[in-house]
Amino acid sequence: MxxxxxxxxxxxxxxxxxxxxxxxxxxxxxxxxxxxxxxxxxxxxxxxxxxxxSIAARSLNSKSSKLLGIMIGDITNTFSNQIVKGIEDIASKKGYQLIVANSNYDYSREENLMDRMLVMGVDGFIVQPTIQFKEIPKKAKKPMVFFDSNVNDYKTKWVKTNNYDATYEATVVCISKGYKKFILITADPSLLSTRKERTSGYIDALLDHDLAYEKLIVEDNDENNPKKILDFLVKHINEKEKQLIFVPNCWALPMVFIALKDYYFLMPKLGLMGFDNTEWTNFATPSITTILQPAFKEGQQAASILIDQIESKNDENGQQVLECIVNWNESTL
Structure with a gap:
């Protein structure tokens, strides 16, 4: 035919x-x-x-567009890619399609993107929110699920990982390996709840063991970050001491690794630990220890919770914490 x-x-x-x-x-x-x-x-x-x-025609006839709005802070890393794949895996099985946008962790952009997606008629949202995002859902009046980061003081559905516990426990293991001096290189922790949890897990583990640390705050999208990181490391690395550097941000870890190129010979005496980045950390020389989030599963769960809300089934647990694992590598042996 x-x-x-x-x-x-x-x-x-x-x-x-x-x-x-x-x-x-x-x-x-x-x-x-x-x-x-x-x-x-x-x-x-x-x-x-x-x-x-036609999606548009179906929307007019059924009051449902079968569109999900996905807002991600940074779509350039493997974590975000796996999140989207997990969402799409469930959405496609349920007959939904995705509109994916990058917020760049910018509150004004989050607001603008949500307005535009509402005009497109999305049935609901899956969002990696900034702390300021808590005011936006009140006007959206659509089902919404947060992933990776939660918004304080706002009752909503969310899926995240045990960032604090995973970081705390991995840091304690490193302390048991004999690390005595510690460095934290992080983006502004106040911007995302995930950053707060990771930095707090690291700092609390050190304080509980009466250990001090040095800290450098790097700015998102600052072209001067590589120089700032190198200058900071040159100032604080001591080849005679066993030191651990922790980088909780996916995008900052490769910059720190590159800045350390003249110190690779010190590893694992000079330890390095970060999050995710599996696309290169296992193949680097030396390979890098990272705390890994089950990103694909996180995306699947977020999609299941959202579609459950849209279809008024109320079968899914709306607040889920998934377990991270540590991929121990040469940088912290």
Whole structure:
């Protein structure tokens, strides 16, 4: 069966010997009262005609666009890529499509992106929020799930990992390996709850063992960061002492590693530990110890919770904490 031009729902209904309403129900997943014979016939016609339903038309007819708005702080890293893949894995199975945008951890951009996605008619949002984001959901009036970071004092659904505990425990293990001096290189912890948890886990582990640390705050998207990091490390690295450097931000870890190129020979006496970055940390020389988040699963869970809200099923636990693991490598042996 071949057709030229754009085929309509009415034509699908005629070819399947059923009604336009029945085809519309099929396209929107409402098949529970439909006979198996009718479902199979509609499916065959759609396959034979290569019919592609219009999202806009379905939105007008069903009050649902089947679109999910995804807002990510930084889409350039592997963690974010895996998050999106996890979301898409569940969304595609449920008949939803994604609109993905990068907020660059900028509150004004978050607000603008949400307004634009609302105009597009998204059914709900999955968001990696900044701390300031807590005022935005009140006006969105759409189902929403936070991932990676939560927004304080706002009752919502979220999926995150045990950042604090994972960092604390990994730091204690490093202390047991004999590290005596400690360095923290981080982006502004006040911007994201995730940063707060990771830096707090590191600092608390040190304080609980009466150990001091040096700290450098690097700015997001600052072209001077590499020089600042190098100048700081040259000032604080002591080749006679066993030191550990912790970098809680995915985007900052490669900059620190590059800045350390003249000190690779000291590793693991000079230790380095970060988060994620599995696309290169296992293959670097020396390889780098990182705390790994189950990003794909986090994306899956966020999508499941959001779609559960949209479809008013209330089957999913709306607040979930997933466990990180530590990938111990040469930089902290």
């Amino acid at each position: 071949t057709h030229s031009g754009k085929i309509t729902i009415r034509e699908i209904a005629n070819l399947a010997c059923t009604s336009k309403t029945t085809v519309s129900f099929y396209l929107n997943g409402k098949t529970e009262k439909m006979s198996e014979k009718t479902r199979q016939k509609i499916a065959e016609v759609i396959k034979e005609t290569n019919y592609k339903p």
